[in-house]
Amino acid sequence: MSGIMAPRVNASCQPPVRWGCPYNVAQLVLIVMVTTSISIITALGNTLVILSIKVNPRLRTVNNYFLLSLALADLVIGLVSMNLYTLYLLQGHWPLGAVLCDLWLVLDYVVSSASVMNLLLISLDRYLCVTRPLSYPLRRTGRVAGLMIAAAWLAPLVLWAPTILSWQWVGGRRVVPDGHCYIHLLASPAVTLGTTLPSFYLPAVIMIVLYSCLSAASHGNLGAVGSQRDGPEAPGPSAIKQQRQATSGQPEGSDSKLTPKTRATSNTDLHRTASAVLSARPGLGSRERRRRRVMARERRVTRTVLSILLAFVLTWTPYNVMAVVAAFCHVCVPDALWATGYWLCYVNSAVNPGCYALCNVTFRRTFRSLVRCRRNTLR
Numbered sequence: 001m002s003g004i005m006a007p008r009v010n011a012s013c014q015p016p017v018r019w020g021c022p023y024n025v026a027q028l029v030l031i032v033m034v035t036t037s038i039s040i041i042t043a044l045g046n047t048l049v050i051l052s053i054k055v056n057p058r059l060r061t062v063n064n065y066f067l068l069s070l071a072l073a074d075l076v077i078g079l080v081s082m083n084l085y086t087l088y089l090l091q092g093h094w095p096l097g098a099v100l101c102d103l104w105l106v107l108d109y110v111v112s113s114a115s116v117m118n119l120l121l122i123s124l125d126r127y128l129c130v131t132r133p134l135s136y137p138l139r140r141t142g143r144v145a146g147l148m149i150a151a152a153w154l155a156p157l158v159l160w161a162p163t164i165l166s167w168q169w170v171g172g173r174r175v176v177p178d179g180h181c182y183i184h185l186l187a188s189p190a191v192t193l194g195t196t197l198p199s200f201y202l203p204a205v206i207m208i209v210l211y212s213c214l215s216a217a218s219h220g221n222l223g224a225v226g227s228q229r230d231g232p233e234a235p236g237p238s239a240i241k242q243q244r245q246a247t248s249g250q251p252e253g254s255d256s257k258l259t260p261k262t263r264a265t266s267n268t269d270l271h272r273t274a275s276a277v278l279s280a281r282p283g284l285g286s287r288e289r290r291r292r293r294v295m296a297r298e299r300r301v302t303r304t305v306l307s308i309l310l311a312f313v314l315t316w317t318p319y320n321v322m323a324v325v326a327a328f329c330h331v332c333v334p335d336a337l338w339a340t341g342y343w344l345c346y347v348n349s350a351v352n353p354g355c356y357a358l359c360n361v362t363f364r365r366t367f368r369s370l371v372r373c374r375r376n377t378l379r
Contacts, residue, residue, distance in 0.1 A: 045352075052363055066125055
């Protein structure tokens, strides 16, 4: 993902446009190899996520719709945004003209914002699934999920398209210099600082709070499940003895006084009573298996949300810290650091499939089946 609220470069102190490649041959080869590899990994990983949900019916669930939306956003970033930014980086100037520049900015900022919104939806969905396991799934229908996803895409489009297209021109004249490609409104460090807060710091805080609450709720649920093991056990010999006395109406040791017919009736009633008591609660083995399943599911959910949080924070923090620094010191951040931090934001789109899909056993098996072209093993 890109740093959606900051300009492409340190636009507040733009150097003169450098026509021609600003790198030597060794640097050029290294940059091309690294950026191309990241783009390929991003495209392949997110394509696998999309195809997995399409071909495997077990993965076509409501919660995976959010993963599908996120994968679509990251796929566009991997195919379009990364490659165009690499071209811009290697050329040292924007070579494709003003129209394509503005279209790229709109696409990149909208898709990146939608990707962040989908991250928040995934975190919130997992949190509600754990904290409200009875009421939330009833309301989380496919239609509701579709509306949430549509809002995650529509809101960035409404926000960024008019902003980018209207502020690049003043009085019929384009204010962005030839050979540059950035949002003129965000050329001011103060504006960059003001927009960085809701684009990164606020989502990061929300995700941290959600994970903290999710972790606490998971531990609470596990404690409740574990306490069930300390409940009353199945009736032992003394309990069965009391049940037998109550059923036969005779004290223990008086079986010899019973007639064969009375003894048979008493044994039948005892058998029915004991069976009813034993079947009223599951056995220890089934209770232990259920407890282990619950614990495993809780650990998977918590681990998935933790991976979401770590991937987002680790890849987005460097660029957004530089944006804050640049708001107070325009020349303190070299262009090389801007480019590196910007690419780290892109890297988030490459690692997302591992965070959101590979934590799921069904996704892993589907990935392997798709890679090996064995679709018959998907079900």
